[in-house]
Amino acid sequence: MSSFTGSATNFGSQLMEISKKWLIEWEKHGVNEANIDESKPKFFVTAAFPYTNGPLHLGHALTYSIPDVVIRYKRMKGYNVLFPMGFHFTGTPIISISESIARRDEKTIKRLLDDGVPIEVIESFVNPINLALYFKDRAINSLRNMLFMIDWRRSFTSVDKEFQKFVEWQFLKLRDAGYIVQGTHPVGWCPFHQSPVSMHDTLNDVEPEIQVFTLIFFRDEENIIYPVATLRPETVYGVTNLWVNPEATYVLVEVDGQRMLLSQEASYKLSFQKKEVKPLMSIKGSSLVGRKVVNPLTMEKIEVLPAGFVDPDTGTGIVMSVPAHAPFDYAALKEIGYENTLKPISIIDIDGKPSLLGVEVVNNQGIKTASKEEDRKKLEELTKDVYLREFNSGSMSRELSSRVSGEHIYLGIAKSIEGKPVKDAREYLKEAIIKMKLGDVFYEIANKPVYCRCGTKVVVKIVENQWFINYEDENWKKKVYDALRGIDIVPNDYREQFVNTVGWLKKKACARSRGLGTPLPWDKSWIIESLSDSTIYMAFYTVIHKIRMHGINPEKLTPEFWDYVMLGIGDVNRLSASLGIDKGILEEIRKEFDYWYPLDNRHSGKDLIPNHLTFMVFNHVAIFPPEKWPKRIVVNGHIMVEGMKMSKSLGNFITIDKALKEVSSDVLRLSLILGAEIGNDVNYTKQLTTTVTETLEGIYELVVSVNSSRHITEENMSESTVFLEKTLETKLHRLLQEINELMENYKFRSAAIKIYHEINNELKLHFKINGLYRSDLINRIIDSWIKLMSPFTPAFAEELWHLTGHKSFVVNESWPDPSMFVKSDEHALFLKYIDTIVDDIGNLRNLFSDKKEVIIVASSSKPCYPAKARSYLADNNQLRELTRLLAREGVPSPHDYARRIVAFLKNLTMDELNKIEKLCEYEVEILRKMSSYLEGLLNLKIKILSEEAPEAQEYIVKKKQSPLPMRPVIIFK
RNA sequence: GCGGGGGUGCCCGAGCUGGACAAAGGGGGCGGACUUAAGAUCCGCUGGCGUAGGCCUGCGUGGGUUCAAAUCCCACCCCCCGCACCA
Secondary structure (H helix, E strand, O other): OOOOOOOHHHHHHHHHHHHHHHHHHHHHOOOOOOOOOOOOOEEEEEEOOOEOOOOOEHHHHHHHHHHHHHHHHHHHOOOEEEOOOOEEOOEOHHHHHHHHHHOOOHHHHHHHHHOOOOHHHHHHOOOHHHHHHHHHHHHHHHHHHOOOOOOHHHOOEOOOHHHHHHHHHHHHHHHHOOOEEEEEEEEEEEOOOOEEOOHHHEHHHOOOOEEEEEEEEEEOOOOOEEEEEEOOHHHHHHOOEEEEOOOOEEEEEEEOOEEEEEEHHHHHHHOOOOOOEEEEEEEEHHHHOOOEEEOOOOOOEEEEEEOOOOOOOOOOOEEEEOOOOOHHHHHHHHHOOOOOOOOOOOOEEEOOEEOOHHHHHHHHOOOOOOOOHHHHHHHHHHHHHHHHHHHHHEEEOOOHHHHOOOOOOOHHHHHHHOOOEHHHHHHHHHHHHHHOOOEEEEEEEOOOOOEEOOOOEOEEEEEEEEEEEOOOOHHHHHHHHHHHHOOEEEOHHHHHHHHHHHHHOOOEEOEEOOOEOOEEOOEEEEEEOOOOOOOOOHHHHOOHHHHHHOOOOHHHOOHHHHHHHHHOOOOHHHHHHHHOOOHHHHHHHHHHHHHHOOOOEEEEEHHHHHHHHHHHHHHHHHHOOHHHOOOEEEEEOOEEEOOEEOOOOOOOOOEHHHHHHHOOHHHHHHHHHHHOOOOOOEEEOHHHHHHHHHHHHHHHHHHHHHHOOOEOOHHHOOHHHHHHHHHHHHHHHHHHHHHHHHHHOOOHHHHHHHHHHHHHHHHHHHHHHHOOOEOHHHHHHHHHHHHHHOOOOHHHHHHHHHHOOOOOOHHHOOOOOHHHOOOOHHHHHHHHHHHHHHHHHHHHHHHHOOOOEEEEEEOOOOOOHHHHHHHHOOOHHHHHHHHHHHHHOOOOOHHHHHHHHHHHHHOOOHHHHHOHHHHHHOHHHHHHHHHHHHHHHHOOEEEEEEOOOHHHHHHHHHHOOOOEOOEOEEEEO
């Protein structure tokens, strides 16, 4: 084989040149533009559009490589394909970066410099649109360089006026359908900025987490509320007293018309959660000690006691004391010498027996106080243990209701949770307390303190009048479940996750007070949030280029316009008149939508299943009729780099631009596809790209050398070459069939292995046996092979295609059909038979690694037992019958032989089974014809003998073994 | 905690509708051929045993179902991801 000179790196740069060359050629000929063609079935594919706050990275490369393979494949299969790409500007991160630039934040500037943004451009980023546009342009370049076949005429951004009109229509539709609701909603909030904060607004990028406490209202004789904040409302039945911090300052406030006592800190926090918190007076904690309050669930009268462990900045600063189940409480009782006065009350059973875990652990550890440093540390841990044990394996006491004074109206509540698991009791009680107005909810920042970038401590604010998309609407959910059944999910393993997501999905706040995006049409003070404005935008791709082409003013894109274009609602003549748009144009746009929609494939990363992808289904269901619902969702995994999660902080973050400086787009694409089957995480490694480059180099050299080899016709071929060509052709038929099936099932990794390795190996083996030459078959194989490579490594394939003398574009060729290679059932059968011989020799050669010659003595005159075995195939139990029959015929080790034959027959197609007699009849001849193949494959010298040959008789006698049909004797010499 | 996914040979990774699985494919390692040499390329080996196509061990751990389990069931351990107003 000749002789492409150059090292792998040289070939690597040659590949880069090839990519550039064909990108230009294709764009010149507009191969990536998609227009209506009624003569072809259409195939419409989209992938999640990128958020342009930075350069595209390998994750994008992966997510877009897969649909690109799909459309290139589908295109060759005769589909009219569309793969468009837009850009997501909606949201706050872009604005946050702009604000950082405005205040000259060094970290942000450094990051942008690292991303290759020139300093003067960075300065322009104080305007967020400049930033978004800059990265959009870079993204387009990256995507072009990846050779993605994107129809750029249909590109848009989510702040384009036309798109905003479309989103307005969508939201009006949702509102009309009753899916938009308003309500209150807790958010992390900066009191200084007077605005919600999320991760990118906080110091150190901490996401403020919100924790829900249950408030329980204890009352004194003046009806003043002492609210305790707890995560364990069920323990209210075991309360012996309340705790306050004697050193802390408490305030008496008026809330919702009631008087309430709580720590100063709590009162501040509460003021963000209630309409009004009116302070009346301050009181030192110590002066609360000794007051008597009533437990609202048991009507028991208890006392307020002092405890230093009470943190006035957690909850309300008032704590209910449950010594039986809370180590802190028991320790605090001990500290003030009350452990015998106030007897711990067990209200939780563990393993069906009343427990006093709180008391036990404190006594076991010899803890005497709740205030000493070392005790507190221990207590914190013990609290966690007790909490978990009681939560996971505790159940409410069976005598719980005896804690409630007899005729009390809430006796029923206690009764209904008696004996129930703590988990369930807690949920039940929480709801009951709030419903009965015996308490309330109180929100805390769970991971506090969290600070806004301005340094202000973040609190929880209840936002009034927040707009939600009501994804918890049961009827809506039902329709989504139905829709999901009709959607093909690739890989199907993710279906369950979709179904579950629909199950737990709640109301989704769909608007924010700041950020880029579309104002809510009926309340322009709100901006539609980014996960809500991007649920049906795929439909927009179908028409945007036409809207622009006809110069339609965005103001004309009214709800009536969209009703007609997307839903076919309304009278086109009247619409034309009222909008002043040509009727023909309206119809043309409508037709464009109707031709391309529904979406055939939606591609995205698996992280978007619980939000975007599911929202997409919800919104399609809400707005479009069933025939326009998406047909397939393809989910890809994450990208890893050298075995580690790719991230900026790990320093292994690779942008597409950077990757393409090291490897060509063909290599990158194929590496990502070969990295993992769809749905799994792809591990991108230097090693992998090197291997892929070398593989492509090998293929290149092979094609080049075949191309320059001599052409021979069948008349000039040796008999054995004719035979082996038939075998090769049969193999190719099989391979193409397998590849087709894999492609149809989105098993691109496996398909690529067959294309780039297995065909490769078959050809190399064939040439090794026969020498390098061209023939009609070989030419056909090479042509088909190049076509098969085209979806994965398009520029590389294009190069080979032209190298082998073609003038057309391979991207425009048809996908090879297996039928172009004649499958001979006989040869397929022979091949499978030869495989068993190869296996056997392989098994034995370990024992005879020093021997280089193999003699195969084949049966030539015995009855064709395999044919007889055919009738025993159906039923495994008849193996015994077959064994008996063989034994009667005097076959040695009949059971082994029977097993072997049956295993072989099971692997055959019906057609092959019908040829089995031929195998018996010509076994010696087949082996002879295939001996050069065996020699090539095994690197051994092979000699075939018929059992009648005198030489064969010697071996038979010596080995005490006689050949049977399909069971030749193999001798290493 | 809840929900989803996963633990396979030196490594990565397929298989997981139960038999053809000592387990595809790739990589690495070792040995060999070629070469003045290196590289590239090609070939062989890469759980253990065995002078004949076989046996033993084995797919997170422990049980179970079955004539037969990497594949099915149960329990446990460990890892990853998501839990919302955030793209």
